[in-house]
Structure formats: C-alpha cells, structure tokens
C-alpha cells in the first residue's frame with residue numbers, strides 16, 4: 001500500500017455519496033496565494049475538512065516518502081503474532097496507525113469530533129465518513145471522504161471551534177468499512193493529532209473581526225490540559241454506555257491506546 005504511488009488495485013467506488021471538497025494546494029498555501037487562503041478559510045468555516053495536495057513541494061515529497069516508510073513498517077508490525085503485538089502495545093509514543101479487521105463491515109470508530117487543533121490523516125483506502133452540520137446521524141446522511149493520491153485529509157478539531165467561537169467547524173466523523181471492490185484490502189490509517197499545549201487557555205482568540213465576540217462566561221477559559229482530561233473522561237463514559245447498549249454496526253473488540261504527549265497519537269489495533 002503506497003501513499004505516493006497510484007494504487008495497483010480497484011478505484012474507490014464511483015456510486016457513493018461523497019463529501020464535496022475542493023482540493024487545496026500545499027504549494028500555493030506556502031507561497032501565500034490569496035485565492036488559496038480564501039479557499040482555506042471557506043473550508044474551515046463550512047465543513048472543517050481540508051483535502052490538501054502535498055505535491056510539488058519539497059516538504060510534501062519528504063513527508064509522503066516518510067509516510068510510505070511508516071506504512072511498510074505498519075504492515076510488518078500488524079502481521080506479527082498477536083502475542084508479540086500485545087507485549088509492545090503499551091509502549092508510549094511508538095506505534096502510529098491502526099488496522100481494522102479484514103472483511104469487517106462494523107463501524108470501527110463511533111461518530112465523534114476530534115478534541116485537538118487539527119488531525120492529519122494519511123489514507124489510501126476509503127472508510128472515513130463525515131456527517132454534514134445540522135444533519136441527524138441516519139445512515140443516509142453520512143458522506144464518504146474519498147482519498148486522493150498524495151493528498152492528506154485534515155480535520156479541524158474542537159479546539160479550533162473554541163478558539164474561533166464557532167466560526168470554524170470540527171466535523172462529526174466516523175470510520176466505517178472499506179467500500180466496494182477495495183473491501184478485501186487491509187486499510188492502514190496513519191493519523192497525526194496536534195493539540196494546544198497543556199497550559200494554553202481555551203478561550204476565544206482576539207484580533208479578528210470575523211471571530212464572534214466571546215460570551216460573558218467564556219472569557220476566562222480552562223487550560224487545554226483540563227479540557228483534554230474532561231473530554232477524555234466524557235468519551236470513556238460514552239464508550240462504556242455504548243458497550244452496555246451496543247448499536248448495530250459497533251465493533252466492541254477494538255482496543256485503544258493514547259500515547260505521546262503534547263501531540264497526541266492514538267493507536268488502535270485488533271488481532
């Protein structure tokens with residue numbers, strides 16, 4: 001599986017409802033292109049899902065090569081004996097990515113928004129779906145995010161919503177199953193989470209007339225450290241409740257590890 005080279009296997013199906021997302025150019029953003037900046041602003045304040053083409057930049061080429069090296073490593077790690085994997089799964093900050101069970105059509109990641117600032121996803125195969133703002137979480141309302149060669153998917157997290165007092169959006173998303181003729185393939189997802197440092201105050205930013213003024217009670221702000229702890233606890237409660245009343249499609253046997261510091265990386269893998 002390569003992030004960098006055209007897939008030698010079946011294309012993403014053409015008959016699925018897709019999130020309509022214009023691809024932004026990393027090279028144009030780096031050169032501070034005005035049109036590209038406006039596009040970025042529009043995406044952040046509408047869906048919160050940025051599809052960014054890394055082509056044509058030194059940084060992008062280096063990153064995609066490194067991603068492919070990590071994919072290779074992930075393949076080697078996930079093909080290890082479950083006993084060996086179990087022994088190493090708790091090492092902090094080491095393993096990136098996860099692998100869903102092959103042929104499993106249950107939802108691997110229940111619907112959620114990410115807590116941090118941004119989440120960068122390196123996906124080759126589809127599986128990620130987004131719920132447009134204001135839509136109820138019925139099956140028909142979820143839209144697929146189609147991976148494109150050399151492009152990362154960047155989801156804004158709730159910290160950006162907090163900093164911009166709701167101007168920017170963090171998408172509700174979930175991970176379902178690899179669709180269509182790609183279903184027999186193993187999906188590796190490499191995820192980079194960035195979040196504000198522990199001491200950062202989670203409050204509306206000053207300095208832009210586009211950001212709505214803070215409400216009276218939101219002036220002080222909690223620290224990012226407290227914010228993450230509260231969110232993690234709430235997620236745990238939600239997970240426990242959900243496991244008592246599993247919903248059709250849940251995959252309860254997948255395990256979670258939170259690793260790293262500052263930038264959080266999550267690893268999830270099954271045997």
Ligand SMILES: O=C(O)CCC(=O)C(=O)O
Nearest residue numbers: 109114121128175189191
């Ligand atoms: O694997 C993906 O495409 C998304 C994973 C995700 O939503 C997460 O790790 O928060």
Ligand SMILES: [Fe+2]
Nearest residue numbers: 112113114173
């Ligand atoms: Fe997520």
